[in-house]
Amino acid sequence: MIVKNEADVLARCLKSVSMLVDEIIIVDTGSNDETKEIAKQFTDQIYDFTWVDDFSKARNFAFAKATKDYQMWLDADDIFKAADQQAFLSMKAEWDDHIDMAMLKYDVGFDEQDHPTFSYYRERIMKRSMHYQWVDPIHEVIPQRGEIRYFPIAVSHKKLHPSDPDRNLRIFQKMLSNGILLNSRQTFYYARELYYHKQYEAAIPLLTSVLNGTDTWLENRIDAALVLASCYQACNNSSKAKQTLLTTFCYSTPRSEICCELGHLFFHEKDYQNAIYWYEAARTQKPKVEDGGFHQIDTYDYIPCLQLCVCYDRLHNPDKAIYYNELAGTIKPNDRRYLYNKEYFKKKDR
Template sequence: MSGYSISLCMIVKNEEEFLRRCLESVQSIVNEIVIVDTGSTDKTIEIAKEFNVKIYNFEWNGNFADARNFSIKNATSDYVLVLDADEYLDEGSIPLQENLKTEKDYYIVNIKNYLDSQIFNHQAIRIFKNNQGFIYKGKIHEHLNIEDYDGLTQETAKILIHHIGYTSKLYMKKNKHERNLKLLLEEVQNHPSGYNFFNLGNQYKANGQFDKALGAYKKAFYLSKDRVYLSYLLDQMGKCLLYLKRYEEGIELILNSIDGFPDYTNLYYTLGELYEACEYYKDAECCYLKCLELGDVTNQQTIEGVGGHLARFNLIRVYEKKGELSKALEEGFLSLRKKMDHLPTLMYFIKILKMGNIPVSNMKEFIDATYLIKDQSNLNNLVISLFMTRSSLLIHYIRAYNLKVDRMIEAIALQYGGELGEACEVWKSIDEISYELAEDIIALSFKIQSNVLLPKVKEHFSETDFEIINCLVNKENNIKLTKDTETLIIKVITKVGLLDDQRSVLYLLNIVTNNNSIEHVELVRNLIDIGLKEIVIEFTRNYIDKNGISLEYLEILGDLYSRKGFFLDALLIFNKIIELKASYSIYEKMYNIHFKMKDTHAMDLLEREILVKFPLAMWVKNKTIMVD
């Protein structure tokens, strides 16, 4: 090892699960490893000794900076590299010595944090010259005191650190939420800086305390006008307003923030989410397209994919909500070609194929052309997606690839693949069946018109509820549902629909809605999702005939008529809704119909109305500016 010497400095406590991977990733590129232990009771020290490290004990005092500074004090090399035990150096990173040839005072490093379902990228100073007086400040989220110096040199090192300790499971295991919140509250009390309020906001947000997070972010904003994290702070404020359902405030905040950070993709992504939440779908579409134009930002805090697969996924959802299924499929195709391992996109793609009432053989062609299976992980993801969506194609892929699957998966594959007798025999051979799978067995019982499988799921229900389920399968009338059985049947109806048992769907709909006297919008939308449009049209029309106007059912009818190409019927319905309640979403739907009809005069009239009544609709303003 030549060039500048490097000391790896770490503080640890009970890190036996991660420490070996961390040390293995750097052992050949550092000159010494300094580990400060704050009270491990597991095999952490035993593992550390395998790597010829210098181990020091430090009595924990609730201050991360103190422990970090103690580790630096014991470093003897030219440069210090700081890692946590749940981090490791990427194998493809450029060697540290290559980075240090520029002899900067400190180096910023890109860090990839693995959350439950996302990857968060941020940057931090992790390499710096030793014996220069650098120290850490802050009880928690400690940071190097570079602001105490003038004329320091720095650059971004071409290395990547992976951080795997941010999953909710690990956070709960180590009780990090409670610990971090306590330390951060102490910090803002003693040192009310923008950075400390920013971190407090992040912690509240991670805890789901969005109102408190927003309050902390606001205090941080006024103290952080020149800080590098300002764009991310503003984005997180918008996220909090989204979760608090204060959509208009959020839209105004992000629009103003974009003026200052026009190339920060996250802001457009959050703005798209806000617009989507209040059904401004044209503006949401514009935002997600802008995300794709900009791409993921580099050297800034960001969720990985907001300029790529995540934006496309949201765009797929927006097109589906607008009834533009062909566009949704096209975006799904593009997304899966670039990011095959994003399961939500694959499942949504399969869902849209079902919504479009595409024949099974054509669905298979679509999937084969879109999702090119290259290895076992691709195949596993496809099987998982087909299982989760209860696709009739699951049995095909199991057989085509000669897969050995769990009996439970086999039963589901046979059931929704139409091989009902074989599915019954497999279900009978399974000893323990979960509550979730009980829904599938009950759905199958409706399809085969038999109670023979119901004893397999009896343990999940009270005697009263189990008797009600038996009566329902027998299609008895005047059945009074309990709260639990109503919740169950709402889920079962969708699975009955997937088995193409329309008679049972209508029977259960009448039971749940008390013979069409109770409005149930969510259930009706679920039936549309699985392609039962004709049943929904008949059902909602009967409801309106019997009970009078239902704005939500009317909107559903209008959407369905529009998708079927019955534009005049859809416009009559939407005009009726506007007479009763003028909401933006209806204006946009009418505009889209007139666009399809090429009625430019009607489009112009609607644009003028939208400009006056809905000032947050930016697509109209932008269109007007372009024309002017």
């Protein structure tokens, strides 16, 4: 782990993982709170690393301190839930030494009932003899190679407080000012930061270059299309937003995230029939476990059902509206949106 000022979350993380691993290595990048004191309750392997605006260098320093056959990384605001702890121990007991890299789920978004809504697979456990190295100063990653296996065990990312919203943009701009050329993956993440900071006109050409790049990973291309469409929406250019989303069908089967976005565009134009078409299309898609992409889980069922309910209500078809709301209720019976709609229809019948 690499940490800085994580006193409010570190103990929670280490308690959830301490019974799963054989050693814990903490690399501190400049804490001025009780982070180190908390870490000492779990390990004596605590090291200092001078922060140089490069996550990959810090992680490689941490990996260099490992002594076991396999290495696993976590962030301080990650945890293993009880069910995933048990699944991890079972995986470890039946481990195949031919595995070089294990991909585990990363749940990073949750609904009010703590069900995952945003999830993807990440390289999580690596064989030390393979000498894997982290690359890229920001949104660091380990290039995949060797024997790779996927396990449906989740690490849950549970933030208690927001991180510095300008940090990533600062690092990218420092890289550019130092003459560092961004590859297609880094360009996507830089453009996404510009989008987060409402710099849409600056983000649009960068995202377009990612979409058109011959070396762009498919999943980054899908994500770039979603962000680019959002930029066009923010610039009140619905037509370009639709065109951007539809281009993804040229190099991938439809994704529910794309279909839902198309549905939203038509919905905001009050073209409910076309919106219905795309929300129904979203419901027919299935996530691919091993594509490595970001999956907004609710776009495969819950969100389309809710939106279909609203579309049919706007079209004065209460039977179908209630049908889709009840279908949403079978997926998330305690969600406030489903319950609100249910009460809305009750009042409408009075």
